[in-house]
Amino acid sequence: MGERLEPVLETRDEIAILMHPNPDPDAMASAMGIAHLASMVDTEYTIQYPGQIRHQENRVFENVLDPDFDRITRADEIAADDVVLVDHNTPRGFEGMDSIMPIAIIDHHPGDGTGLDFTDKRTNYGSCASIVTEYLRDVGVTPVAPGDVDDDPGDAGGNDADTSILPPNLAVGLMYGIHSDTEQLTSGAIGADYEAASYLCQGVDEKLLGRIASPEIDTEILAIKGRAFSNREKRGSFLVSDVGEVNNIDAIPQAVDELIRLEGVTAAVVHGSRAGMTHVSGRSRDDRVDIGAALEAVAAEVPEASAGGHSRMGGGKFPIPELVTDGGNSDPLTGPPPEFNDDIFAALEGDI
Numbered sequence: 001m002g003e004r005l006e007p008v009l010e011t012r013d014e015i016a017i018l019m020h021p022n023p024d025p026d027a028m029a030s031a032m033g034i035a036h037l038a039s040m041v042d043t044e045y046t047i048q049y050p051g052q053i054r055h056q057e058n059r060v061f062e063n064v065l066d067p068d069f070d071r072i073t074r075a076d077e078i079a080a081d082d083v084v085l086v087d088h089n090t091p092r093g094f095e096g097m098d099s100i101m102p103i104a105i106i107d108h109h110p111g112d113g114t115g116l117d118f119t120d121k122r123t124n125y126g127s128c129a130s131i132v133t134e135y136l137r138d139v140g141v142t143p144v145a146p147g148d149v150d151d152d153p154g155d156a157g158g159n160d161a162d163t164s165i166l167p168p169n170l171a172v173g174l175m176y177g178i179h180s181d182t183e184q185l186t187s188g189a190i191g192a193d194y195e196a197a198s199y200l201c202q203g204v205d206e207k208l209l210g211r212i213a214s215p216e217i218d219t220e221i222l223a224i225k226g227r228a229f230s231n232r233e234k235r236g237s238f239l240v241s242d243v244g245e246v247n248n249i250d251a252i253p254q255a256v257d258e259l260i261r262l263e264g265v266t267a268a269v270v271h272g273s274r275a276g277m278t279h280v281s282g283r284s285r286d287d288r289v290d291i292g293a294a295l296e297a298v299a300a301e302v303p304e305a306s307a308g309g310h311s312r313m314g315g316g317k318f319p320i321p322e323l324v325t326d327g328g329n330s331d332p333l334t335g336p337p338p339e340f341n342d343d344i345f346a347a348l349e350g351d352i
Contacts, residue, residue, distance in 0.1 A: 001120055001131075002037070002138025008104055008117045009034075009084075010041035014057055016080040018102070019069075021051030021093030021326075025061045025212075026127045026200075029177030030106065032170055033132035034205035040139065040163040046079035048072050055250035060215040061176065064208065065169050075099050087128040089113030089121060106131055110292075123310065126189040128144065129177030133196035141166050143203025171203030172210050176212050181313075183257075187285055188312040211322040221251040228255035228270050233341055237286065238348045239265045240341045243272040245334060247277075253281040253315065260285060267291060270345050273335040278318040280344075294347040301343070 009015065017034050019027040038045040049072045053062050062069065072078060075096030081092075084104045090113035091097040104118035108125040122131055143166040167309045178197050182189040185197065224243050232241040239259055243252065249272065256270040266286035271278050284291035292309025295316045299307035307316020318340075320333050 003119055005104065005106075005120075005135055006037065006041060006139055009038050009043045011261040012043050012082045012103070013078075014044040014080040015044075015082045015084055015103075016078045016157030017045055017047045017084050017086060017092075018078070018091065019047070019049040019086060020088035021049065022054055022058075023049045023051075023069075023087070024058055024180065025053070025173070026129050026181040027087035028058070028061055028067065028069070028222070029067075029170075029173035030128040030132045032065075033129070033136060034084055034086055034106065036141070036163065036167070036170055037135060039140065040141075046070055048077075053089060055213070056215050056218060056221070057180065057251065061173070061212050064211050065173050067173075067269060085113070085115070086132070089119075098296075122192075122265055124190055126182035126185075126193040126296075126312075127178045127180075129174045129195045130196040133178070133199060134173050134192070136166060137196075137199055140164060143171050143200055145204040146166075146208075146300075163217075166200075166203045168205045169208065171200045172205055172208045172212070175200045175204050176209060179213075187283075188310075218248060218251070220248050222249070222256055224251035224272065225255045225258055226299045228259055232259065234265070235345050237264055237266040238289075238345060239268040240344050241270045242266075242335065242341065245307050246272040246274050249274055249279045251278050256283050259283075267294075267348050269348070270293070271336065271340070271344075273320060274301055276320050278336045278340070279315070279318055280307065280318065281315045282309070283313055288350075289348055294344075297347045298343050 012145055015038055017031045019031050023215035035045045035047055053059055055101050073094055083102045085102045086106050089105045089107045089111040091100040103116045105113055105115040107121045108128045109121050125131055134174055146168045178193055182193055224246055227243040228241045252272050253272050256268050259268040260283040267284040267289045269282040271280040282291040282295055290311045292314035295314045299305040299316050302318050305318040309315055321337055
């Protein structure tokens with residue numbers, strides 16, 4: 001597939017590599033890998049994303065590897081007419097997104113999006129970074145031990161170096177992308193994810209990887225993790241927790257990453273509220289529960305809500321409604337309605 005993608009890139013003078021809103025390490029690493037492929041065929045590239053780079057591990061990833069990413073809010077800010085989507089298959093999260101017709105799509109999530117010239121969706125893979133790593137291997141890129149090659153961490157594609165060599169910063173990015181989306185190769189990983197990690201090993205700078213993998217923890221995040229544990233509601237092997245009002249919504253997915261590890265829990269959802277929205281994050285290690293589809297089903301019943309993901313990981317946003325009293329008056333709630341947990345449990349159980 002790497003050999004098939006190469007001429008698609010080569011026939012373009014310039015491409016925009018578009019990540020999904022609020023990109024995570026898997027998306028960022030995948031974009032960096034496609035940038036390297038573009039540099040191999042002398043195609044100019046710009047890596048772009050809507051939303052924000054949030055969550056401490058995402059910010060650390062960007063700060064340590066220092067790739068060149070551009071933020072967009074509208075379609076007319078996209079740097080090139082030819083767009084490549086990584087880690088998602090339909091443009092979203094910016095004004096005019098429906099006008100974008102990508103030339104190529106590389107993704108491991110379900111969805112109906114297709115590229116004009118190239119589509120590679122592998123929903124059985126644990127990470128998009130594994131797919132992009134295969135492309136690099138397909139076209140003969142070779143990882144080398146750190147110190148054996150000069151590497152500019154600010155150059156995502158390695159434009160200033162021999163492009164047949166995998167830059168150590170890119171090896172680190174792809175390795176962490178694989179690990180972060182598969183929970184250190186323990187959830188949702190298949191043989192191809194292990195093979196991709198094995199291929200990258202020789203080129204990984206362990207100190208650089210350690211700086212990304214072990215960031216400092218914000219005190220609010222610790223407090224929210226504590227609330228998630230204290231407020232948990234368990235029905236069978238499913239768990240839902242409301243952490244209440246939060247300032248840092250990035251703490252919500254980090255809290256659910258802790259709860260899914262509890263003994264006897266096979267699917268977990270944590271939600272918290274800020275600025276009129278309830279933010280939801282879910283994890284599943286239960287073959288009966290597609291967590292992305294479950295949260296999407298809950299969102300389908302709520303006007304202006306949105307949710308999705310894949311079988312092991314999902315998230316969404318739900319507007320906080322007003323509560324109508326018996327006298328006909330309405331008061332804004334500070335969080336989701338009382339039945340919200342019941343709706344999530346019903347979706348996890350397949351009842352909606």
